[in-house]
Amino acid sequence: MPRTPALPPDSLIPGSPQRRTVLKAGGTLLLSVLGAGLAPSSARAAQIMAVRVWPADEYTRITLENDGDLKATHLMLANPPRLVVDIDGLSLNETLKSLVAKVESNDPYIEHVRVAQNRPNVVRLVFDLKEEVKPQVFNLAPVAGYKHRLIFDLYPVRAVDPLAAMIKKENWSDSGVPAATPTPAPQPGDATIGKAGPDAIARLEADAARAGSTPAQPQPSAPQSQPQPPTQPRPAGNGGKVARMVTIALDPGHGGEDPGATGATGVHEKDIVLAVAKRLKGKLEELPNTRVMLTRDADFFVPLGQRVEKARKVQADLFVSIHADAFIQPSARGSSVFVLSEKGATSSAARWLANDQNKADLIGGVNLGTQDKQLASVLFDLSTTAQINDSMKLGKAVLSEIGGINRLHKGAVEQAGFAVLKAPDIPSILVETAFISNPEEEARLKDDAYQNQLADAITKGIKRYFAYNPPLAKGRTA
Template structure:
């Protein structure tokens, strides 16, 4: 009887949870004019935003909301945001942004569309922003559109790490960070093929990229191998004549099974056809894919281990009939325990997104010089007690890169000065 009574007492709580607005992810971006915080939500939000002084804070009350503390505890020193904390408040949750100065705070909501679900966007800017504006690119030049495909999703978890980490979640997190960085550069525009934990068939990924008018398709994955010692990033493009290595052949077979999970038969398709890059219709598209893949591989090589000696080729499938440069990036081996830990780190995810953004930018500057790309760099205001090495670690860049970007001869920095984060 006691257990029945407890179960009955918990029913209202279960009902409340089912009707809650769940915070599924939190993303930040710090730009030259404002700092943006994006909350990915399970449903349309009922919220209130206001600011407080002494000390400075921006407060979001999310009625009926639910958030996990670990979703915000890693957010530190993003523009005016010193840290973010959350707690239960009345019938929902209160999210507090502790700030280092007074700001103007605005919010708006976004409804589900082809690239994402419900979102609450909070923008923080200086009350009297600098009136200087960046030179706009040639209005006649259309933006270069990058389709970012987070592999797997929903019922298809992808590879699973030794500690139980799902590939689908890692690549989605990196994809979102990459999209934020791409969108911060004038002349570039991102399209997220998948912006939630749901499955999309291989052909549908192709159609979404085509419908968006994408100029480049980048598919993100996290590799797995039976030997857990294998590590490093890889970049693949289509091969018309088979794979360039046994690893590439195994990867193509594994990724190709994703469509079986999604309920699509592969019986009428060539055995080589796999999960991302496909029998493209024009030979020159393969050559262009190799060009951008070389740039991305070299950028990843500067971040850490890469697998193999260069770009590999395999018979991937999701981009059939897609006449655009297309690459598949294996970010790391999730089957390697050390790399699994790194992939779960927000700092390393930002590092990967930054490297991929640099690669995309370098490729576009080579092929579309008329776009005159601008922006994209982050800025950080030095606080008392900061060291150059601490700032470098926090933003996943090297000390030498910080020195070079800010023309510093040594490691001496002054509180109140602004550093450019490359």
């Protein structure tokens, strides 16, 4: 006898109330499981770990450091000027709220900032501005000690001109400086000397001795192999009859997001070299017909290529980049001077140092979308043998003077492919003042008296260089 087929349960009958209840419960369970799997990932991507603000006349930078790659959209609004930024995949936390208090009243471009949860997983930042700006918003991948960074750079609509800013800040009159005029009789300490030679050097050193600024004697334990200045001075143009304003570009390394090396006590290279550069600027400006431009005068980051371009825009006669060495072993010590090399480094240490310094753009943070990718190669190709030869003369004169106050790491000027030394038409040197990673030298670098000695030594080296290589007349293009 055939068996009667069993009817399906009510929960499987299409359209039955029981089936709808089961399907609803199953769907709810599935969404709960999926939501539980996605929620932790979303939360991890939304953690703001640090916020930093770097105000400067040239631009203000805001940095949001986080543990994931954030996506942001932005737009400018007028009347009054505002920058509105929406950041996806982010929830408001106390760290991000602290951004409000980090904007100071003296910020050149930001009046204040507002932070709010605009909608679920979207945080809105509104920057109320003091003037219209050209914003750049970009991401930086993890590098050095940093995790992911979201960067807001607020530039003025009209970029700061280095030459105009230098003249305005120091109250100089650009119109009163002739390109070439007859030189009066040289005075002791003059930076521009007509018929240079050993007698000129003797006068400079005698004048320094009378002023009580003779360098301290080298340390007894320090092996000294100091370079000597060139024996034959280069004749000046127009029979040595050239007197004009000499412009020197000083480049304090690192800055802002890029702290440089850090000593055992926590002092940053960027702070030490800025202090030394400011002292040096003051001493150089005491020389006749001399003005000085700092590539940065506060704690903000300047890309390597822009440092070179600033020097060229002010038609600098010299470029001096100031740094403080660091090495994995704290026993390393001594001062060094480097110039550019087109053919490779003169030592493995010089090569290592150049590679390390050339990472500054990665650490400091450059918007690759606006970077001239051909700049570095063009400047390198344009670098001439004459520029490197003049840089060597300047380097030897400065190294000789620094050797009087500190042990020299190397007894000769070294060469390597430093990106910051690639100005094709400006004698350029990089001075490593001392090893900040050496506890003894770190203590000296923090000392006001030693910083003053460093500034004195570099000033005397520059005077020595000009005594043998008077600045020639040149056309005015700025």
